[in-house]
Amino acid sequence: MSAISARGLTKRFGRFTAVDQITFDVAAGEVFGFLGANGAGKTTAMKMLVGLLEPTEGEGHVGGFDVRGQRDSIRRNIGYMSQRFSLYGDLTVRENIQLYATIYGLSTAQIVERSTGLLGTLGLSSHANELVGRLPLGWKQKLAFSVALVHQPKIVFLDEPTGGVDPITRRQFWEMIYAAATQGTTVFVTTHYMDEAEYCDRISIMVDGRIAALGTPGELKERFGARSVDDVFVRLARPAAIPASA
Amino acid sequence: MNAGALRAFIVKEFRHILRDRQTLTILLLMPLVQVVLFGFALRSDVRDVRLAVVDPTPDYASTALRARFAATDRFRVVATLPTTALLEPLFRRGEADAALVFEPDFGARLGRSEPARLLLAVDASDPNTGTTVQNYARAVIAAQETEWATARGGVRIATDTRMRFNPTLESVNLFVPGLIALVLTLVSAMMTAISLSREKERGTMEVLLVSPLRPVHIIIGKVLPYLALAFANVVTALLAAWAVFQVPFRGSVALLLAASLVYSMVSLAIGVFVAARTPSQRGAMLAAMLGTLLPSTLLSGMIFPIASMPAPLQVLSSIVPARWFIVVARGIMLKGVGVPQLWQELAVLSFMTLAFMALAVRSFKPRLG
Numbered sequence: 001m002s003a004i005s006a007r008g009l010t011k012r013f014g015r016f017t018a019v020d021q022i023t024f025d026v027a028a029g030e031v032f033g034f035l036g037a038n039g040a041g042k043t044t045a046m047k048m049l050v051g052l053l054e055p056t057e058g059e060g061h062v063g064g065f066d067v068r069g070q071r072d073s074i075r076r077n078i079g080y081m082s083q084r085f086s087l088y089g090d091l092t093v094r095e096n097i098q099l100y101a102t103i104y105g106l107s108t109a110q111i112v113e114r115s116t117g118l119l120g121t122l123g124l125s126s127h128a129n130e131l132v133g134r135l136p137l138g139w140k141q142k143l144a145f146s147v148a149l150v151h152q153p154k155i156v157f158l159d160e161p162t163g164g165v166d167p168i169t170r171r172q173f174w175e176m177i178y179a180a181a182t183q184g185t186t187v188f189v190t191t192h193y194m195d196e197a198e199y200c201d202r203i204s205i206m207v208d209g210r211i212a213a214l215g216t217p218g219e220l221k222e223r224f225g226a227r228s229v230d231d232v233f234v235r236l237a238r239p240a241a242i243p244a245s246a
Numbered sequence: 247m248n249a250g251a252l253r254a255f256i257v258k259e260f261r262h263i264l265r266d267r268q269t270l271t272i273l274l275l276m277p278l279v280q281v282v283l284f285g286f287a288l289r290s291d292v293r294d295v296r297l298a299v300v301d302p303t304p305d306y307a308s309t310a311l312r313a314r315f316a317a318t319d320r321f322r323v324v325a326t327l328p329t330t331a332l333l334e335p336l337f338r339r340g341e342a343d344a345a346l347v348f349e350p351d352f353g354a355r356l357g358r359s360e361p362a363r364l365l366l367a368v369d370a371s372d373p374n375t376g377t378t379v380q381n382y383a384r385a386v387i388a389a390q391e392t393e394w395a396t397a398r399g400g401v402r403i404a405t406d407t408r409m410r411f412n413p414t415l416e417s418v419n420l421f422v423p424g425l426i427a428l429v430l431t432l433v434s435a436m437m438t439a440i441s442l443s444r445e446k447e448r449g450t451m452e453v454l455l456v457s458p459l460r461p462v463h464i465i466i467g468k469v470l471p472y473l474a475l476a477f478a479n480v481v482t483a484l485l486a487a488w489a490v491f492q493v494p495f496r497g498s499v500a501l502l503l504a505a506s507l508v509y510s511m512v513s514l515a516i517g518v519f520v521a522a523r524t525p526s527q528r529g530a531m532l533a534a535m536l537g538t539l540l541p542s543t544l545l546s547g548m549i550f551p552i553a554s555m556p557a558p559l560q561v562l563s564s565i566v567p568a569r570w571f572i573v574v575a576r577g578i579m580l581k582g583v584g585v586p587q588l589w590q591e592l593a594v595l596s597f598m599t600l601a602f603m604a605l606a607v608r609s610f611k612p613r614l615g
Contacts, residue, residue, distance in 0.1 A: 052452065072458070075457060076458050078456070080452075080456040084448060085449065086448075086450050090261070091261055091262075095258070098254070102250050102251055102253075103254060103457050104457065104458060105250075148453075
């Protein structure tokens with residue numbers, strides 16, 4: 001059974017179709033890259049899957065649960081990191097971890113164990129009582145990712161997790177994603193950094209609300225005769241008259 | 247959903263509030279500052295009226311009445327003159343606000359039970375002040391009249407000009423209930439709206455909505471800490487009013503606090519509703535201000551009497567929760583009445599609380615798009 005599946009998933013806002021009949025499957029433990037220019041519909045599609053938006057048409061399943069009727073079950077089984085930094089700047093590192101761990105129903109013993117482990121892995125043990133707002137952006141993003149995984153969800157959704165961080169931190173971030181995937185977590189990640197797409201097991205490229213291409217990075221490069229995913233993307237996106245740099 | 251998650255969420259809210267020292271200081275001091283400012287500056291009662299007296303033939307009666315005026319803390323006798331001719335220049339130069347003119351042989355006439363005439367002249371260039379001064383003076387004269395009547399056992403009709411419930415016409419007594427409403431509106435409606443829309447703006451709301459927390463828990467978690475803060479504010483405002491202005495508490499303090507809690511809940515519900523319907527912090531702040539703060543000040547009867555508003559505004563004022571709360575608070579504080587007299591207003595407030603809460607929860611859908 002696939003971890004995530006979409007069948008003709010569609011979202012319309014009035015007369016504007018943001019997501020148009022998308023169909024795909026993500027296997028358990030896969031790192032699935034969800035690519036597209038700004039405004040292509042990535043975030044809207046992701047919001048339908050996590051239960052923030054009601055689909056206009058089509059079917060969606062996450063962890064075997066229906067995105068329409070079983071939203072509560074989905075919520076307990078996924079982690080989510082939004083496009084915007086989602087920790088509280090006026091709470092300390094430890095308080096943020098504890099808050100989300102408690103919301104996800106972890107026991108006190110589990111919370112202590114996970115926080116210690118998480119702080120150790122991130123090298124933040126000596127900063128546990130510092131306000132998150134005072135940490136450098138790169139640390140914040142890594143912390144937000146770890147917090148999204150604190151309840152060890154089967155599936156994690158990351159919406160442009162590396163926006164605005166430096167290349168070294170991005171690299172470290174992807175190492176964390178791999179580590180999670182190795183432990184069996186399914187990772188659904190949107191990005192518009194094309195070099196990051198090369199790290200994914202499979203990628204889909206959205207153009208104007210539709211999935212224009214889907215496959216492993218290698219397959220796509222071969223199919224489009226391109227040297228990099230970046231080339232593939234530019235070729236697909238150009239007819240839509242969206243600047244390739246977006 | 248477990249109770250622990252809700253508790254953790256409430257603790258988080260308290261941390262937000264406690265760590266924003268600047269805002270917290272302002273919020274805690276606001277009721278104190280407002281009560282003191284309004285109490286001293288925005289009063290319609292008049293103090294230190296400069297009184298000129300014209301007494302051609304001083305006798306026991308005129309001296310007694312003059313002494314009575316001098317003994318009040320409202321009047322200060324600035325001049326005692328033999329003839330009215332000297333009065334006009336004093337008024338013109340603005341050195342007297344009021345004058346008391348005895349006719350000659352005032353006491354003798356009184357003794358013969360003839361009508362003794364007394365002229366009260368008031369500088370009415372500010373009509374409101376003039377009327378107030380006139381009323382004060384009448385009250386002093388009436389008191390003297392009553393005393394003479396009692397002493398001699400004679401039957402005299404003394405005009406009763408007592409101002410009931412506010413015998414000294416202290417405007418601060420009328421303002422304090424309104425101020426409590428204002429402070430509660432500010433803390434409850436505005437701060438909740440700001441705090442909720444901040445989470446929307448910063449993206450944390452999305453994460454909360456994707457978590458197992460239910461919207462109703464998010465609302466409770468947001469609202470409870472501000473309810474506590476609002477309660478602290480009511481206590482501060484009442485203490486300040488009592489300590490600085492000796493505002494009376496004739497009724498049950500417990501009932502007043504309970505009514506304040508109900509009013510806070512209406513305001514909190516409005517705050518949640520506003521935050522759910524506005525996209526940004528700034529928008530929420532403006533909407534909360536226009537939607538709650540202004541009507542609570544202008545349409546609630548706090549400053550302008552509802553009875554003197556045009557009919558459409560009177561109708562509009564009945565949907566302003568502050569209007570009902572102010573009636574309740576004034577009733578409890580100044581008249582000492584309780585539930586038997588105030589149940590209608592309390593019922594309206596409770597109904598509004600339920601209605602706005604239902605509206606708030608309904609509009610606070612777990613959807614963001």
